[in-house]
Amino acid sequence: MAAGHHGNHQGPGGAEEAEHSTLIQGRYRLHELIGRGGMGEVWRALDESLGRRVAVKCLKPAGQARDAGFTRILQERFRREARVAAALQHRGVTVVHDFGEHDGVLYLVMELLDGRNLLQVLDDARRHPLPVPDIIDIAEQVADALAYTHAQGIVHRDLKPANIIRLSDGAVKICDFGIARLGHDIGFTSRLTGTGVAMGTPHYMSPEQIGASGEVDHRSDLYSLGCVLYELATGAPPFDLGDTWAILVGHRDNVPEPPRATRPELPVDLERLILDLLAKAPDDRPQDAADVGGRLKALRAGTGSPHTGAGPGPARGTAELPGWARQLTTGSAAASTRSRHTVNAPRHELTGAWSTRALQAGPRPGVLTELADRHAEGIDLARVGNWRQAYDLHTAVAAARDHAQGTEHPDTLASRYEAAYCLTGLGRTEEALQLYAYVGETRARVLGPDHPDTLAARHEAAYALGLLGRHLEAHQEYAEVLAARVRTTGPDHPDTLQCKHNLAFNLGRLGRTAEAHTMAVEVAEARTRVLGAEHPQTLVTRFEVGHLLGASRRWAEALDVYRDVAAVRTRVLGPGHPDTLAVDYEIGICLGRLGRSAEALTLYENLVEARTRTAGSTDAETLRARHALGVNLGRLGHWERALAEARDVAAVRERVLGHVHPDTLVSKREIAVGLGWLGRWSGALTVYHEVADAREQVLGPAHPDTLTSRNDEAQCLEQLGRSAEAQILYDRVAAQQQNGPQRL
Known part of the structure; x- marks a missing residue:
């Protein structure tokens, strides 16, 4: 066994340590000295309150610490640093359970490690x-x-x-x-x-x-x-x-x-x-x-690696722990996922098919290698989220490759493709779509319509269409790419399954929930067979299955799926990992929908604490968790607390996101709901009216959210005895609904 920390020298471990039985704070029984260094000692100990074995690090101040003033400063700094250490929640960081002072000795209680x-x-x-x-x-x-x-x-x-x-x-x-x-x-x-x-x-x-x-x-x-x-x-x-x-x-x-x-x-x-x-x-x-x-x-x-064998890439049909798990990121809601089709094929030779001027003059020695290195550097920058730098670099490399190799050379197109990927990361989705379309059309002509690089560009174009809300066009593109993938690489190839996953997601956004669910289940089963039950892509698809079950109001089944995903992520990533917390959020939604609001409330209280600790109080996911906490407080009749929570969340969202952001308006509507349940209808009417006007301004008068807010207003007016005004609003809503659904 090893403590959470090892000093440079091991303790002797003789009779003195065996007989030691100091009890710290009436809780931690020191049993054996297992490490000693310049800053103190590490002991194997027993937490008698919880019955678990721990490591206790005792820090002994130097002589100057006997000064009372210095001691107070030291104690405060110790508490601050210990809180920092205790707040870290990552599988690669030793867990700090507790800290304090005992008989002038500062101590940290850590997990006891076997290693x-x-x-x-x-x-x-x-x-x-x-x-x-x-x-x-x-x-x-x-x-x-x-x-x-x-x-x-x-x-x-x-x-x-x-x-x-x-x-x-x-x-x-x-x-x-x-x-x-x-x-x-x-x-x-x-x-x-x-x-x-x-x-x-x-x-x-x-x-x-x-x-x-x-x-x-x-x-x-x-x-x-x-x-x-x-x-x-x-x-x-x-x-x-x-x-x-x-x-x-x-x-x-x-x-x-x-x-x-x-x-x-x-x-x-x-x-x-x-x-x-x-x-x-x-x-x-x-x-x-x-x-x-x-x-x-x-x-x-x-x-090669000790986890995946000597060959390049992940071993098929294995769980691949823990290498792939360290890259598992899915966000907090079911989502279409981006495939990362980076061209890794050998560099193409210059031929007249792509560049006559390159044949005439030829690039200077080493230029192609230099450009390949800069291309790889751009990919690395994008991998860590430096989208602006990556975009600028890929654009410059594309221009240089255009000059050296030709406009339609595969290497030039590869740089254009990566530049489009960065545009999506920068939120410039319309520009990304145009560039992907250009790359896809050119690759189809130069490389062929079924070439993997052509299909990669078309896949990303479909993804961009989905981001822009153009789900019907995205569906058509995904369907054509999927057919080509099945034809060229087979139904179980990872790229085929990625396309099929995104097609299922897109079907859900088109309201074709039953078809989407059937397809997502097929992808989950195939990914389980090909990649393993605990592979991140398998889990992403199972997450989507849970989302689609919820969209069909099959909440109990959705809850079972989410809990299975949560169990794997907790084991592989740890309970505090963002992806584990994302599933916890969905579990809370299911519990609330099933009428188990007390359980949901406890879950969201823990989730808010975890999100605040790892991401901060103003993070979007922290605020989502706080919003859900407030909703469940209301369901349990704790309306004063629910109202206070809604006001706090709305204030932060307004400051961070703006007063007409959809999330801000959702929180403001929750304020109005709380006021209504507390019988404060006049105040509720003011807020409902503010939300309805903002939604009409941003979304239009016929948007379903706008109509919901106008209905809220009308109900408030009825509660205040202003039935005639309420009827006018009801008539307005009915007239807008008769116009049919709006394409947004």
Whole structure:
């Protein structure tokens, strides 16, 4: 067993530890010392209140902490940092259960882990470097955890092998978030001269941590990760010079020896990533952990991994844990999903079919390779959401390829395709649709109508049509692409199933719910057979099955489906992952529709807390959860609380989204509902009227939501005894409804 943290030295584990039975705060019984380091000790303990085994880290302040004023400051900083650590909810971060102070000792209660830290792993191997698949697997998991924590604005500051634990099942967890800064406060710093050196461990410190003027941000953690990977790959850290000051000077001034100088079999791309992470200037390193993760995934696909075997791409028919699971993102509602058809085929040779001017003059040596590298860089930028930069880069590469290879060369079209993908990410869907249409038509002429790249462009065009609400046109496009996919690659090919999934989604948006449900069930069964029951694409389709069951008011069946999906995501991703929380939201909807509002209320209270902790109080999903919480408060008759919740949510949405945004208006309508149930009809009428006017302005007088709001107004007028005015509104609604459904 291993604690949530390992110090650099293990405790002796003799009779003294066996006999120790200190009880902290009347709850945590310390049993065995399992780690000791500069900042304190780690004990295996029992939480006697819950009966679970935990690790307790005891932090002992240095002598200056005896000063009462300093002690108060230290205690407050400890509480702040411990709250930060406790709020982190990610499978790659050690869970902090509790914290406090006992007899002058600060303590953290953490999960007790079954594994070894990387320092111990290397020592067990007698400092021999790890196999390449293990290095990539560990690096990918650490990068994923850092991407999460950095998104929360949290920098580790002391990432090192001793703070990274590999569990017996292969999972990796980072320990001691917030503790490095806390250690500086306590007095256990790594300063060598008294000034000028920030907190950190010398072998893994970034250059900016060494100088007092250096600004430390998330890129410092990436440098430390580079040091860790260098050590895993070679058996020694990059500047293993013995003298501490020489180590620091090495980080600041020296160029590290390339890892392949001592281990030639290392993949070139892995060496390049490690050296990029070890760049002296933060601006010269990868700019975020998600970028690092993307490069590692590409490397894993090329070299094999311990999860998927040696071949490129995922193994068919396997669950692929945990590699694919770390990329599972679906959003909070059932949705059509974008296929990512990036052209990875070998670069096309120049022929007269595409470019006569290229044959006449020819590009300068190396230009095509340079453009291919820039194209790949654009894909990486898009992968981490840098849509503007990615779009600009793809547009520039497309222009250069046009000049070098010709307007209709497949490489030029590939860059146009990626530029269109970025336009969708930027919300410029109409422009994206036009560009996809151009690429699809040109590819059909140059490559053939059934070529995979032609079908990829047409698929994305259909997706854009759906985003624009043009579902009938999207349906026709999806249907034609699906027929071609079945004809060319077969009914069970992943691309065929992706198209069929989106076609099912689109059928639902056309109101053809029964057909959509039948097709979604077929896709879910096929994906289960081809990809496995726990593959993310299988789960996305099952999520859509649940949504369609709900649309058919088959709430009990929908609840069963959502709960199955939630169980898998909880096991694979953890209970606090956004995708797990997305299913929880839908479970709450089902419970409310089934009249089980008390259960729904409890679920939404927990969901609001989790969303606030992970995404913030103004996040759209947090506000959706709060809205649903208010609805269930009303269903249970707690109208004062429901009204207060609706007002709070409406105020935030108005500030963040604007006063006529549909979500803002939904919240305002909920305010009116609450006022009505409390008998405050005059106030309700004012709000209903405001919502109806706003919807009429934005959606038009005949939109169903506008008509619903006018009906609300009329009912309010009746309650106030103003029946004649109510009848006028009812007549207006009836007249609009006689015009038939409006195409929006």
